Amino acid sequence: MTTKNAALDLSDAIGTELPYLRRYARALTGSQRTGDNYAAATLEAILQEPSIFQRDCSPKVALFNAFHKIWSTAGAPTADTEDPRTRMESAAFDHMAGLTNNTREALLLSTIEGFAFDEIGKIMGVDASEASSLIDIAISEMEKSMSGKIMIIEDEAIIAMDIHSIVSEMGHQITGIARTRASAVELGAKDKPDLILADIQLADNSSGIDAVNDLLDQFGNIPTIFITAFPERLLTGDKPEPAFLIAKPYSEEQVRSAVSQAMFFSSTDSLKA
Structure with a gap:
């Protein structure tokens, strides 16, 4: 396969799954703007280094895995509290800091995006049993909030x-x-x-x-x-x-x-x- 054809195939695979990544990123961050920024950063990273899009996974799992590499590298996001458009978003991030690490990600991947435990593990870099445990913790913590x-x-x-x-x-x-x-x-x-x-x-x-x-x-x-x-x-x-x-x-x-x-x-x- 030529480099051009490979690039076209990658573009098609990403394009089909991109709306779901944007939905997930918005739910994860609580903001369309912030979520779309992370989705865009993921696409830029794949263009610069196509190897982060794992070809041995389904296109959706590979795309979400690439997103999580960007997400985990960035650390816990923060919002500009001086900007009234993001002040409530910032308060949400402050609240989110009290949750167990990775639980919200696992919960959203399971319940909103419909990934199986093993797929969540591939996306987040954990095994299936840990993914299941993270989801149980998230449900308990979020419902008590x-x-x-x-x-x-x-x-x-x-x-x-x-x-x-x-x-x-x-x-x-x-x-x-x-x-x-x-x-x-x-x-x-x-x-x-x-x-x-x-x-x-x-x-x-x-x-x-x-x-x-x-x-x-x-x-x-x-x-x-x-x-x-x-x-x-x-x-x-x-x-x-x-x-x-x-x-x-x-x-x-x-x-x-x-x-x-x-x-x-x-x-x-x-x-x-």
């Missing part, structure tokens, strides 16, 4: 009640379930939530994205998790995107992990252009 009031925006009754059950069992209070954009705004006005769980496509063909932005206009930053059958609508890279995004069908572990992560950071990026 805080609880709060959560609004659910979902038009399918069965899904809404399932999410309600999962979140309630975690110790959170549900402010209500909204099926449309208008009802979400009305519900928010009655009881401001600490976290929003939202679908994109609602009962009256209104948009969950617009509903969330209406609430952010009213209250400022509120952590938001989108649970949707249409994740591609939020992974375009053309506008600010949420740090927490779960595709339907979801698992209970994904919801629990994302809720704990979002409540932990207590901030999110708006979807406004």
Whole structure:
């Protein structure tokens, strides 16, 4: 294979998996901007030294492994506390410093990205049993970090009640379930939530994205998790995107992990252009 063809194959492999790396990096850092910066740094490192992209792994595992080499080399990231746009992000990083090393990474790789324990081990440079232990520790530490009031925006009754059950069992209070954009705004006005769980496509063909932005206009930053059958609508890279995004069908572990992560950071990026 020629050098040119090899470069094209590498580009294709990375391009297919890049949206998922960006999703993971945003969830890991709690910020679209910071997460995308780490993803970009990973791509630059691969271009400069293609050998860090391990050809004996699947493309996704190889890409995430390269990311973790950059992430671990950089150490614990910090935000500029003098910049009001990153002040909440900085507070989150301060909070994150109290967690056991590598636990959040392992949890996200498992529950959000769906990697098996052995794949997580390859990505993080640990064995499968250690990856499993890190995930157990993360779940325990994150769920103990805080609880709060959560609004659910979902038009399918069965899904809404399932999410309600999962979140309630975690110790959170549900402010209500909204099926449309208008009802979400009305519900928010009655009881401001600490976290929003939202679908994109609602009962009256209104948009969950617009509903969330209406609430952010009213209250400022509120952590938001989108649970949707249409994740591609939020992974375009053309506008600010949420740090927490779960595709339907979801698992209970994904919801629990994302809720704990979002409540932990207590901030999110708006979807406004």
